[in-house]
Amino acid sequence: DAGVIQSPRHEVTEMGQEVTLRCKPISGHDYLFWYRQTMMRGLELLIYFNNNVPIDDSGMPEDRFSAKMPNASFSTLKIQPSEPRDSAVYFCASRGGPGELFFGEGSRLTVL
Amino acid sequence: DQQVKQNSPSLSVQEGRISILNCDYTNSMFDYFLWYKKYPAEGPTFLISISSIKDKNEDGRFTVFLNKSAKHLSLHIVPSQPGDSAVYFCAASGIWDDKIIFGKGTRLHILP
Numbered sequence: 001d002a003g004v005i006q007s008p009r010h011e012v013t014e015m016g017q018e019v020t021l022r023c024k025p026i027s028g029h030d031y032l033f034w035y036r037q038t039m040m041r042g043l044e045l046l047i048y049f050n051n052n053v054p055i056d057d058s059g060m061p062e063d064r065f066s067a068k069m070p071n072a073s074f075s076t077l078k079i080q081p082s083e084p085r086d087s088a089v090y091f092c093a094s095r096g097g098p099g100e101l102f103f104g105e106g107s108r109l110t111v112l
Numbered sequence: 113d114q115q116v117k118q119n120s121p122s123l124s125v126q127e128g129r130i131s132i133l134n135c136d137y138t139n140s141m142f143d144y145f146l147w148y149k150k151y152p153a154e155g156p157t158f159l160i161s162i163s164s165i166k167d168k169n170e171d172g173r174f175t176v177f178l179n180k181s182a183k184h185l186s187l188h189i190v191p192s193q194p195g196d197s198a199v200y201f202c203a204a205s206g207i208w209d210d211k212i213i214f215g216k217g218t219r220l221h222i223l224p
Contacts, residue, residue: 004155031210033212035214041216042118042201042214042215042216042217043156043201043203043214043215043216043217044214045211045212045213045214048210048211050210055209055210056209056211091155091156093155098144099161100146100158100161101156101158101212102158103148103155103156103157104155105153105154105155106153106154106155
């Protein structure tokens with residue numbers, strides 16, 4: 001059974017470019033979360049969806065960040081324009097109900 | 113402001129001894145607590161959890177203790193093994209929403 005799948009695993013881009021990170025949750029899971037990991041802030045919740053609907057985006061740092069979930073099997077996190085301070089590892093996680101999250105392997109973003 | 117705090121960025125423990133990782137939280141509405149383990153270049157994986165109606169939960173070498181009055185929980189690993197070297201994240205969620213809030217993590221080194 002496939003876990004949460006994220007792409008790309010690594011992204012290096014230049015400041016000002018658009019970045020799109022992708023996530024495929026575990027089939028049947030109706031919650032999807034996007035987290036960002038940095039040394040300073042640890043694992044920060046950016047946004048989460050329930051049944052494809054964004055429930056809480058209060059963790060999204062700025063208007064440059066946006067997330068969508070057009071269907072139950074796909075979500076994107078977009079940064080436009082990207083800045084060096086956006087460099088981090090971005091994790092997607094899904095959950096079938098109360099209880100633990102299942103994380104993907106992460107997308108490491110480097111903005112030069 | 114961090115609602116879930118892991119004040120020790122790192123911890124070194126001799127193989128075979130007990131590892132104790134600590135976590136404090138500020139929100140008394142949290143009612144479910146989790147520990148995750150993370151290896152480099154991988155996503156966090158669920159380790160153990162505890163509900164606020166309990167004060168202890170044990171799973172093999174791992175035991176989580178919850179002290180609600182002190183808003184404190186701890187993870188005990190006995191005996192510590194080399195494969196336990198990883199970053200450990202404490203996390204909490206509340207009855208009022210579905211968010212899971214993580215601490216900054218503690219890096220555990222098991223020394224031979």
